[in-house]
Amino acid sequence: MDAEAGCREAFVDAALYDYEYRHRRADINFYRHLAQNRMEFVPGAVLDLACGSGRLLVPLLRDGHEVVGLDRSPEMLAAAARKIRRLSPGRRRSCTLVRADLRGFAFRRPATLAISAFHSVQHLHTDREFLAFLRCARGSLRTGGWLAFDVLPPDPAWLGRDPRRRWGRTTLRHPSTKQRYVYTANHTYDPAARLLHMRLYYQPVDERGRPSGVERTVRLCHRQFRPDEIVRLLQLGGFRPLAAFGDFDGRPLTGDAGAAIEQVYVAVAV
Ligand SMILES: C[S@@+](CC[C@H](N)C(=O)[O-])C[C@H]1O[C@@H](n2cnc3c(N)ncnc32)[C@H](O)[C@@H]1O
DSSP, rough: OOOOOOGGGGGGHHHHHHTTTTTTOOHHHHHHHHHHHHHHHHHHOEEEETTTTTTTTHHHHHTTTTEEEEEEOOHHHHHHHHHTTSSSSHHTTEEEEOOTTTBBBOOEEEEEEEEEHHHHGGOOOOOHHHHHHHHHHHHHHHEEEEEEEEEEEOOOHHHHHOSOOOEEEEEEEOOOOOOEEEEEEEEEEETTEEEEEEEEEEEOTTSSOBBOSOOOOEEEEEEOOOOOHHHHHHHHHEEEEEEEESTOOOOOSSOOOOOTOEEEEEEEEE
């Protein structure tokens, strides 16, 4: 299974990405609040690490922050750039987009806050890769700066689902081509590498729902993280964990299996 392809394929069609996640707002609201509160005390730039198509970056710019967005997908960055072009000249000037890898980047001017939203760090598949990311983030933040990110809690029942079945069947219309698709998904879990290999299937269908073309498979691969691993790696990477939430509503992250919907971390650069 190609883990690297699982970090790229879902981010080639930015229009489809934006359409599929158009209702995902809780994380954006959470990070906007965090940025607002942080900037009140320590003004400075926000780094959006793996900014994608600008789902969070654009609201941060609209809130008046100076934002540097980093991603390695040219398609996602192009989508972000198109949205930024529609903002006022002042907001546009407050934004820089950089094509770079989470595992090796550096910014000269230390930022106040770095955010890596929507499970992006789960594309860092080994401790070594996650640590490389943390060290780059630490090097790009002032001492006392904050790093915030989220990962999905590993759910044994979900990981162990039958990989031969298809789940989550929905019908959608591509926002640009207007082609109708039936979407389904399944996955295989590799417990040794702790990698979840997801497959997202897009079957073109006609207006009556009948298959009308070749099904496309998009691979998506996520590392599974336990809270204790994240805390240990944060410390090794130059951070002190500040808060851990079990969802974007701010509920605490407890050891209670199944209680967390997301794992959301805020850490301070030491
Ligand atoms: C789920 S998307 C999240 C995008 C954005 N943060 C959001 O909230 O919509 C994951 C993003 O991580 C980026 N990505 C994955 N691996 C990366 C890497 N090694 N370096 C830089 N970006 C990466 C992808 O290109 C994609 O834009």
